[in-house]
Amino acid sequence: MNFIPDNVSEHTNVYDVLKERGFIEQTTDDEAIRELLGKEKIKFYIGFDPTADCLHVGHFMQVIIMMYMQKYGHTPVVLIGGGTGMIGDPSGRTDMRQMMTPDTIQDNCNCFKKLFDKFIDFDEEWQYSGNNGVYSPGKENKTPEPGKAVCVNNASWLLPLNYIEFIREIGKHFSVNNMLRAECFKQRMEKGLSFLEFNYMLMQSYDFMVMARDFDCKMQFGGNDQWSNVLGGIELTRKACDKQVYGMTFSLLTTSEGKKMGKTQKGALWLNAEKTSPYEFYQYWRNVADADVEKCLRMLTFLPMDEVKRLASLKDAELNKAKEILAFEVTKLVHGEEEAKKAQEGARAAFGGGGSMDNMPTTKMDRAQFEGEGMGVVTLIKTLGLVPSNAEGFRTIEQGGLTVAGEKVTDRKMNITADMFEDGKLLIKKGKKKFHVVEI
Incomplete structure (x- = not known):
């Protein structure tokens, strides 16, 4: 299933590949992580809170990173936040998230899994079970098949928690003073940070501890806005389990002006064709600013780096060819080659370069x-x-x-x-x- 060609990089260590593509922003230990990823095939996780019924292009960066890791033999653990979604992550926000019902959260979790299945190859027989509280470790039913990903929902260990047990055994490891210095909380202090949200760091940290303890997950990846939560999980795992784990965060997908990519007049740029049509999706990438072409080619396509550099070096009208390749490659990855061709035809017709109006909105x-x-x-x-x-x-x-x-x-x-x-x-x-x- 993996969409990444063998010639995507001359490197054999996925750390070097991610570095070459410009993904890595921060790590807890560059040298140790590079060595670990070079000599072992590890389990690592990325968490996705089900705040909507679809993934958007911001999530897609994380999906691409999991695809690279899987390509190089590591085991992605896709963590769907059925438990943390009950609270809501305050990171990167100036207001409190809208509370969702348990049914809505479960429906969103199911929709997320269907989308992940398009991009990542899962071992569907693998299951995690048994965690019924802080003192009750869970277990995996089998070792995942080599090269296959696994999926867990943190509701399976967060919802059964006894509050007193959790505060006594987990809360004692967290300094409120340190938490208040975290970026994810600092920007909320002026408008008010609820105690509900203040718990989020403990819950996400506990996620990492549970997976490290129960099925040897060794790394957490996330967007750069998750740095404080990643550090919290690493510290908790060290104190509570005496295990060394690592963290890596990635650059958010931003324009050359520092604004988040993937925002349109209609809202987010969704990966579901019913929410954002393949044509609209294609047009978004076809119309990126000249200064953003190289970054998008690096991060959102699997073209070899020498081809990325060649396309990014084009000037003036020639750069439009690079934008067309970018739009086609990203649309093909998300919606398939047939839909990418239709979108390209529609765009060419719209801009007078031939093609059919049949493929326009x-x-x-x-x-x-x-x-x-x-x-x-x-x-x-x-x-x-x-x-x-x-x-x-x-x-x-x-x-x-x-x-x-x-x-x-x-x-x-x-x-x-x-x-x-x-x-x-x-x-x-x-x-x-x-x-x-x-x-x-």
Whole structure:
């Protein structure tokens, strides 16, 4: 299943591969980790709290890292946070997360697992069981098959906890003074940090301790915003289990201006085609800033580094070829080659380079709506979701930002009529990069 070609790197140690691709931000011990990953095949974990029913592109960075680790023989432990999701991680947030019902959390966990199955090869017979409290270690039913990942849900050991036992045996290892200095808590102090959220570090640290104790998980990976939680887990495992474990965090996927990538006008860039269409997904990567092309090629594709450097070195109009390759490769990875080809065709048609309108975002409407006087153009673009209000629609026209069937719209009161459709289709363009087809 692994999508990574053998020629992705000349290195044989996955640490060097991750370093070469620019993923690694912080580690607890560079030399020890590089040696460990070079001489052993280890279990490592990344946690995903089920805050939605789908993964977004921010999660995808972590998925790619697990794919690299699996490629080089290590065992990914995908930790789905059915327990920690009950609380919510305060890291990187200025407000408290919306509380979810247990049913919603479970549904989200199930959706996450289905998406992970697309990218990672699991040993479905492996199971973890038995942890019924702080004093009751769990166990794995078998050693995972070589090269296969495993999946656990921390609800299996967090929900049965006795609060008094947990505070006595785990809470005693944490200094409140040190916790308050952690970045994940510091930025919340002004607006208020609930005691509920204050528990999160203890719970995530306990996750690491349980997995290190019960099935020899040796490393935790995460985004750079998880550094304080990773350190908490390492320290707790040392104190409570006398085991040495390690941590590594990765650069968040940000633009050259320091803003998080994967945000669109509609919200997050989702990996589910029903929430973000393959065309929209493709277009996002096709339109990244010139300064971000090299970083995206490094981190989000499996092209060899010499090819990444060649593409990133292109200038001016030639750089658009690199963006097209980037968009195609990432869309192929997430949605498959067929959908990537369709998205590419749609994009080429939209930008006048050939291709078919069949693959652009399309809305089917009743022909009767365009008979007679037809429909006002502003009403139409608002209906299609291209503008949020009539006022924004009028402004778009006044600024020369709306094109219908290849003609710039200058009349705010223009009507769209059935005779304007060619073969039942009408192409509408808002700004330079937003295209939509109306079909009757």
